[in-house]
Amino acid sequence: MKRRSLRSRIQRLAPTLLVAIIFLGTWELGVHLLGIREFILPPPSSILSEFSEELQIFMGASGESILFSAARATLWSAVGGFVIGCGAGILTALVTSRWTIISEATMPFAIAANSVPIIAFAPIMNNWFGITNPASKMAIVAVIVFFPAMINTVRGLTLVDPGQLELMESWAASPARVLRTLRIPNALPFIFSALRVASSLSVIGAVVSEFFGGPRATLGVYITQEASGFNFASAWSAILMASLIGITFYVVVLLLERWLMPWHRSLGDSG
């Protein structure tokens, strides 16, 4: 049974792997055959060798890998901002949804604010918190993820099946009870869909806010400096690093969702 499921898993992954191989192969070959110069587009092999050099420095503990320190700093800004922003967004939603008037009054503003390009405030945040202070990046990330987290949580808390509300009323359940037993679990899928979006947004927000200036060892600054110094392979290796962080963050949130919402997990494989 197990071998069969492993084989079917490989069969399912095969097309994806094939696409990846074709994509990277075309890229590599195209760069060589068309004679594209490295500052336009380095081949994947040189990006990977740059990346693995940094990885060896990082693993070998001889000297410090700037790329990995930069990754750590950016990850810290992204995660810090994510936790602060999402936490505040969810809390605000919990508080405002308790009083319908407040949530109805604030929702239009939240939806409007959600369409504002928050990243444009990065220079202001540098001014407020100091350009080298990670708090300036965290603040940007926090504001970016705050609104989707809040809006989705309010939706999840209010879009409750009327029949289930009537049942709770028929059992004379208190409002706090309804919140705990019905509204919050009902909001979980909404919250997690916000968290998944926020996980990607927070890495984007951290890197882009670093483009506006920050300590040397952050991915955004690293990319701008390496690019302006014509070290394109290492700029690209930092982009690869940012992508890996983004994907990992997303997967961690996804795993957390499956763990916290086991009733959703087996929807796909009931057979």
Next chain:
Amino acid sequence: MAARVIEARQINKVFNPDREEQVIALQDIDLTVASGEFVSLIGPSGCGKSTLLRLIADLIEPSTGDLQVNDKSPHQARIDRDYGMVFQAATLLEWRSVRKNIELPLEIHGFAKQERRERAQAALELVELGSFGDHWPWQLSGGMQQRVAIARALVFHPSLLLMDEPFGALDEFTRERMNMELLRIWRETDTTILFVTHSIAEAIFLSSRVVVMSPRPGRITSIVDIDLPRPRSFETRSRPRYHELVAEVREVLRDAHVLE
């Protein structure tokens, strides 16, 4: 004389009173249901049958009139958990196992864990789902989910069961089987049942009395006594008397419609 479970006198319910879109949902409703009866409310959409059920459940309040449940106000009856309620949708909480769904009303009222377990298991066995406690609701068929909803409604051992088109979303075969199940549960638990339905056949098969309602404004047009012998079975539906009653109720419904 059996005790009265429901006593409604001159009940009126107006939605949006004093406004243009005001709707008279119920007009001059008089209805008495005795303990142990199985009474169905039948009528076209908008006749106020669900509204009447919600009034009795104290989910809404009458505009005028006097309503008593177990000789108390509906509010007191709700607080005392005198009734259980089942809707057309099973309305199970998808994040709780079947057992936890049934335990929920007990949990809200602070029953100890041990007693919750025992009562939930007994209720599950009553609806013949004894081994399904640890399933998620989505793993059950529509009919099974509805049985869980019935088990949940019975977990307090209420004297009254209010059912709002509970089998309306089920296919014909499942519905007939559920009808038999419900009659068995009714016999075994001594519950009084007030049952809202669209189906004439279902109402006659199940009930001791069928209350025919008509819309705009919602009112009771007639009450038909169902004198079919009990226990009712598969053969009940082939009795001549059954068909006479179906024809009679159909006629009452048609007349009510013509009167409009």
